[in-house]
Amino acid sequence: MVGFRTPSGVGMGSRCCGFQVGEVQGPRLREHDYALRLLNGESASMMEDVATELTAELVADGSAPRAPVVSPDCRWVVYEVAAIGQAGERPVSHLWIAAVDRSTAPRELVAGTTADRSPQWAPDSEAVFFLSDRAEDGTTQLHRIRLAGGDVETLTAWSGGIHGHLPLSDPDMVALFAQDEPTDEDRRRARERDDARVWGERVPLDRIRLLDLRTGEIRTPAAVGDRHAVEMVQRPDGGPLAVLTWATPDLDPGSQAPRLHLLDLEGGTTQDLGPAVAEASSLTWWRAEAGWHLAYLAVTSPGLVGGTAVFDVVVPLSGAAAEPRNLTDGMTACPSGLVQVASGPPLVVVADGLDTAVHRLDQGGSRLVEVARADGLLTALTASRSGDVVAALVSTAYEPVNVHAGAPEGPLARISDTRPEFRGIRWGTQERLSYKASDGLALDGLLILPAGKTRNEGPFPLVTLVHGGPADRYADQFMLGVHISGQWLATAGYAVFLPNPRGGQGHGHAFAASVAGAVGMDEWTDIVTGIDLLVTGGVADPDRLGIGGWSHGGFMAAWAVGQTDRFRAGLMGAGISDWGMQAATGEYGAFEAALGGSTGWEGTGPHRHDQLSPVSFASKIRTPVLILQGEDDTNVPPSQAEFFHRALVRFGVEHEYVVYPREGHGIRERNHQLDLLRRTRDWFDRWLVPSIDAPMSSSQLD
Numbered sequence: 091m092v093g094f095r096t097p098s099g100v101g102m103g104s105r106c107c108g109f110q111v112g113e114v115q116g117p118r119l120r121e122h123d124y125a126l127r128l129l130n131g132e133s134a135s136m137m138e139d140v141a142t143e144l145t146a147e148l149v150a151d152g153s154a155p156r157a158p159v160v161s162p163d164c165r166w167v168v169y170e171v172a173a174i175g176q177a178g179e180r181p182v183s184h185l186w187i188a189a190v191d192r193s194t195a196p197r198e199l200v201a202g203t204t205a206d207r208s209p210q211w212a213p214d215s216e217a218v219f220f221l222s223d224r225a226e227d228g229t230t231q232l233h234r235i236r237l238a239g240g241d242v243e244t245l246t247a248w249s250g251g252i253h254g255h256l257p258l259s260d261p262d263m264v265a266l267f268a269q270d271e272p273t274d275e276d277r278r279r280a281r282e283r284d285d286a287r288v289w290g291e292r293v294p295l296d297r298i299r300l301l302d303l304r305t306g307e308i309r310t311p312a313a314v315g316d317r318h319a320v321e322m323v324q325r326p327d328g329g330p331l332a333v334l335t336w337a338t339p340d341l342d343p344g345s346q347a348p349r350l351h352l353l354d355l356e357g358g359t360t361q362d363l364g365p366a367v368a369e370a371s372s373l374t375w376w377r378a379e380a381g382w383h384l385a386y387l388a389v390t391s392p393g394l395v396g397g398t399a400v401f402d403v404v405v406p407l408s409g410a411a412a413e414p415r416n417l418t419d420g421m422t423a424c425p426s427g428l429v430q431v432a433s434g435p436p437l438v439v440v441a442d443g444l445d446t447a448v449h450r451l452d453q454g455g456s457r458l459v460e461v462a463r464a465d466g467l468l469t470a471l472t473a474s475r476s477g478d479v480v481a482a483l484v485s486t487a488y489e490p491v492n493v494h495a496g497a498p499e500g501p502l503a504r505i506s507d508t509r510p511e512f513r514g515i516r517w518g519t520q521e522r523l524s525y526k527a528s529d530g531l532a533l534d535g536l537l538i539l540p541a542g543k544t545r546n547e548g549p550f551p552l553v554t555l556v557h558g559g560p561a562d563r564y565a566d567q568f569m570l571g572v573h574i575s576g577q578w579l580a581t582a583g584y585a586v587f588l589p590n591p592r593g594g595q596g597h598g599h600a601f602a603a604s605v606a607g608a609v610g611m612d613e614w615t616d617i618v619t620g621i622d623l624l625v626t627g628g629v630a631d632p633d634r635l636g637i638g639g640w641s642h643g644g645f646m647a648a649w650a651v652g653q654t655d656r657f658r659a660g661l662m663g664a665g666i667s668d669w670g671m672q673a674a675t676g677e678y679g680a681f682e683a684a685l686g687g688s689t690g691w692e693g694t695g696p697h698r699h700d701q702l703s704p705v706s707f708a709s710k711i712r713t714p715v716l717i718l719q720g721e722d723d724t725n726v727p728p729s730q731a732e733f734f735h736r737a738l739v740r741f742g743v744e745h746e747y748v749v750y751p752r753e754g755h756g757i758r759e760r761n762h763q764l765d766l767l768r769r770t771r772d773w774f775d776r777w778l779v780p781s782i783d784a785p786m787s788s789s790q791l792d
Contacts, residue, residue, distance in 0.1 A: 142514050144581045146767035150175035150572055150760050153508050155483060156183070157208065158493045161215040162475040165190055166237075168199060168209040168218050169481075169493050171508060174572060175760030180228065181205050185220060185235070188505040190479055190495045196506055200235050200242060208254070213261050219245075221252060232266065232301070246301065248308065253296050258355070259328035266299040266308070267319055294339060298322065298331070298353065311358045314351050322353075323373045325382065326432040326475075330354050332373050332384050334366065343368050343394050344680025350384065350403065350411070364410035367391055367401050372428040374436045378455050381405065385436060385451070387428055390416065390599040394684045395561075395606035397424045397599035400438060402455060417451065418458065424595040424602065425449075425458075427469070431477030437461070437498060439471045439482075441596040443534055444522055444566040448480075448498060462500040467491075467567035473498070481505075485567040487520040516541050518580025522566055525623055527592070527616050531601075535589040535620060536564055537629065538580040545629055550585040551778040552630035554621060558641035560593035560605055560613065560685070572763040573640045573756070574661060574770050582771050584636075584778070585629055591616035607687030609642075609669070610649040610702050617646070632656070634778045638716075638770075640664055641726060641755065645704065648734060651715060652707030659777035660715045661770065664726045664755055667734035669699035675727045708737035715745040716773045718766060720753030746773070 151174070158169040167190060172183035185206050188196040200206050204224040211218060217236045225231050225244050230251040234243045246252055246266070254267035272280075276292075279285050295318045299308050313319070317335035324331050331353040336346040348370045350363035367388035374385045384403045390396045399421075401414040418425055426446075427439030435451035438458055446468035449458035466486040473480045481495040484502065490509040494502035518538040527533050540550055555574060557564055569576030569588065576586040590596065591613035593605035605613055624630040636659040637650045644665020651660040666672045669686025676682050683689045687698030700706050715738060719731035728749065735747040748769065750762045757766055 142516070144515050144570075144578070146764045148511060148515075149570065149578065149767060150763040152511065154491060155186075155493050155506050155508050156470070158470055158472055158481040158483060158495075159209050159211060160190070160472050160474045160479050160481045160495070161211050162213060163215040164474040164476065164479040165215065167472075167481045167493060167495050167505060168211065169506065170207055170209065171198075171506075172207075175763050176758045177760045180223070181758065183207050185209055185218065186506065187218075187237075188493065188495075190481075190505065192503060192505055199237075205230075206233075210255060210257050212257055213259060219255060219257055219264060221255065223251075232264065245303070245306070246308065248299075254322075256322055256324065256331075258324055260355075262303045263355075264301045264303065265322060265324075265331060266301055267296040267322075268299050269294050269296055293318075296320070296339070298333065300355070311353065311360075313353045313360050314349075317349065321371065321373050323375060323430060325375050326377075326430065329382075330361075332375065334370055334373055334386070341677040342679040342681070344683075352405070361408065362410060363403065363405065367414060368394055369398075370401075374428040374430040376430070376435045376451065376455070377433070378453070383455060384411075385417070385428055387425055390419075390603070393603060393606055394681045396603035397421075397561075397595060397597075397601065398426060399599065400425045400428065400451075400458070417455070420598075421458075422598040422601075423447070424598065426595065427471050429471050429473045429480070431473050432475045434477065437471065437473060437477070437480070439468060441563060441565070443596055444536070444564070444590075446565060450498070461498050464500075464502075465566060467565035485565075487566050488517055488568060490568045490570070515581070517577055518586070519544070520566070520569065520576075523620065525620060527612070528619055529612070531592065531616075532597075533590060533592075533616055533620070535587065536566060536569070536576070537624065538569060538576045538586040538588070539629075540583045540585055541581045545627075548585070548629045549625070549631035549634075550629065551583070551634035551636070551774070552585045552587055552621070552624060553579050553636040553638060553774055553778070554587040554589065554617060555579075556589065556591075556617065556637070556639035556643035556646040557594065558639070558643050559595075560591075560609065560642045561595050561602055562642070563590050563594040563596040564588045565596075572767060574638050574663060574766075578767060579771065579774065582775070584774065585624075587620060587624060587630075589617045589620045606684050607698060608702070609685050610646065610704075614646070614649060614653065617650075634658060634780075636660065636774050636778050638663065642666070644718075644726075648704035648715070649707075651711050651713040652704050653710075655712045657713045659774055660713050661718070661773060662715055662731070662734065663718045664720060664723055665730065665734075666703075666726055667705040667730045667737075668703045670697060670703070671729060671733065672726065673699070675729060677725050705733055705737050708734070708743075709741050711738065711741065711743050713743075714777055715743065716769070717745060717747045718757075718769075719747075719749050720755060720757060721749050721751045722753060723755045725755035 153171050156170040168187050170183045185200040187199045206222045208221045221230045232245045232252050249271040250269050252268050256265040298313045301308050314335045318339045321334040322331050333351040348366040350366050352361040370386050370388040372387045382405045390399045400417040403411045403414045423440045423442035426441045429437040438449040440447040446464045448462045469483045471482040480498050483491050484494040485491040493506040496502040518541045521537045523535045593613045625632045635657050637647045637657050638661030639647050640663035644663040647660045648662045670690035673683035673689045717731050738745045
């Protein structure tokens with residue numbers, strides 16, 4: 091059972107002094123084998139795998155569950171199992187099914203060597219619809235598999251592929267997202283390379299399509315005009331579709347101009363409900379005494395940087411809706427998911443410090459009521475139609491992400507087991523940390539001790555790993571991944587500090603919004619305060635400190651080495667070196683500009699973003715830096731790493747600059763993952779682990 095408790099069981103104790111601590115075939119067979127043996131009554135201790143050393147291959151050659159969905163009849167959960175390391179030219183994932191009551195072993199529902207993803211149940215729970223490129227490499231179509239058996243059915247052959255799907259209450263209809271099929275003129279342009287791209291012309295918009303399963307016909311209602319459809323959900327009584335659209339497919343929130351619409355499936359008419367709050371997502375219907383409402387998640391108004399909130403819209407009989415209400419205004423945690431049920435208010439997942447809570451909106455729609463609380467991380471919550479059964483991805487300190495299911499009030503039982511090979515590994519002890527910032531703000535984080543070590547055996551070499559976002563957080567979850575991660579370093583002899591400085595989710599809007607136009611400022615002192623406490627407490631060796639991170643964490647590592655020379659090694663993974671250039675070239679331009687405080691086109695300067703950009707402090711850097719970058723990254727473009735690299739060359743700073751071909755913001759190919767894992771350890775070993783012949787510092791001699 092997962093550590094899932096009712097609100098009355100909430101409590102944190104004291105754990106440490108100084109702080110208050112309150113390839114794919116193998117993994118598929120291992121999961122199935124373990125599930126069978128578990129159901130046959132064998133204990134976990136009887137099924138220990140022989141692996142005792144954590145290797146890069148063990149990390150990259152595994153699999154991970156994704157996208158669980160509970161069947162409408164409450165009996166089953168279907169989910170993806172995806173290969174972590176991509177061995178071939180394209181990713182591979184498969185669909186598995188598990189019984190909610192664990193009466194039968196999990197089994198592979200759809201086999202193959204393709205990317206099968208985005209499962210959705212038919213209304214009668216007798217079949218699963220999913221997207222796959224099994225019919226044509228790289229082109230995703232809609233497929234169906236029946237639980238009773240038989241072959242996979244390919245339901246569409248839409249040129250350009252299907253990008254999303256939603257089975258409707260009418261069992262013969264499925265709503266789709268797909269771009270327009272190419273015209274003869276489009277084919278001519280492609281054939282003759284007459285393909286100059288003009289901004290604003292021939293924009294590839296996703297439109298709503300309706301598939302009739304009886305005839306195979308796909309029709310396109312005149313739903314939302316020339317807007318990009320990104321999300322849809324049907325009213326639980328079989329009524330209209332609520333649709334979220336953007337003005338453009340661009341990911342930049344400054345250009346999306348989100349709007350809400352209702353599509354009458356019978357009459358084909360559309361009602362424009364008006365604008366939605368920036369970064370709107372997770373549309374959810376619910377019914378109050380006075381009528382229907384739509385709730386959704388978005389960033390707290392008015393800026394683009396801040397904590398998430400639940401917004402609620404009363405759906406009028408006609409015309410635009412009134413201004414949305416912020417149902418979580420003043421909340422000291424951050425909603426992270428909304429789940430629709432057929433009757434009654436929705437469930438809400440809430441990131442709350444190092445843990446996760448499940449709330450329910452009260453019947454009046456005025457406040458959230460906590461239903462249960464999960465130790466660590468709970469994401470991707472899904473519910474049966476009635477809401478009597480939920481499933482989610484759950485991870486705790488020593489348990490990798492797995493699918494859990496049960497009643498909303500808990501407890502949730504684990505029904506998948508994708509990483510049984512980890513059971514023979516000796517992990518570093520993970521502790522919760524709670525401390526005060528220099529201005530008195532309450533902070534939290536995690537400490538992982540070297541595997542097999544206790545605090546009184548310190549001080550240890552300490553690597554601080556900063557999370558991304560900055561609107562991310564460290565929950566008390568299993569800290570192992572192919573990017574730089576806590577247990578990967580802890581099993582190599584390092585203590586690892588995982589701070590949650592201001593700017594992240596989990597502590598309310600004001601906490602998250604405080605970094606707008608001020609990245610690297612107070613969040614940096616939050617991190618330093620934590621490091622100093624670990625040094626004072628005898629955990630960290632002040633002469634063997636390292637820092638690293640990915641994305642925003644990569645920015646913070648680059649920032650750190652320009653602010654102090656106390657770190658002996660730094661690692662900048664896909665990090666920002668210049669905020670003005672990031673606002674101009676990154677995918678999230680307006681958001682980046684809000685973080686950096688300016689863009690550069692406001693005038694001749696001085697600019698705020700120059701004061702907050704690591705490259706501005708390159709002349710002060712003395713710390714060796716490892717720079718890691720995906721060549722095809724559009725989130726944080728390679729120009730960021732290149733700029734920092736050239737600055738370090740100019741000032742003679744020792745560093746390595748590594749570019750991974752074909753990779754985006756995350757590293758997916760297996761061989762690249764292996765290189766990243768090994769290179770990370772080697773880098774910190776080189777600078778933080780003294781050689782036998784090297785002279786020791788005074789603190790080491792003491």
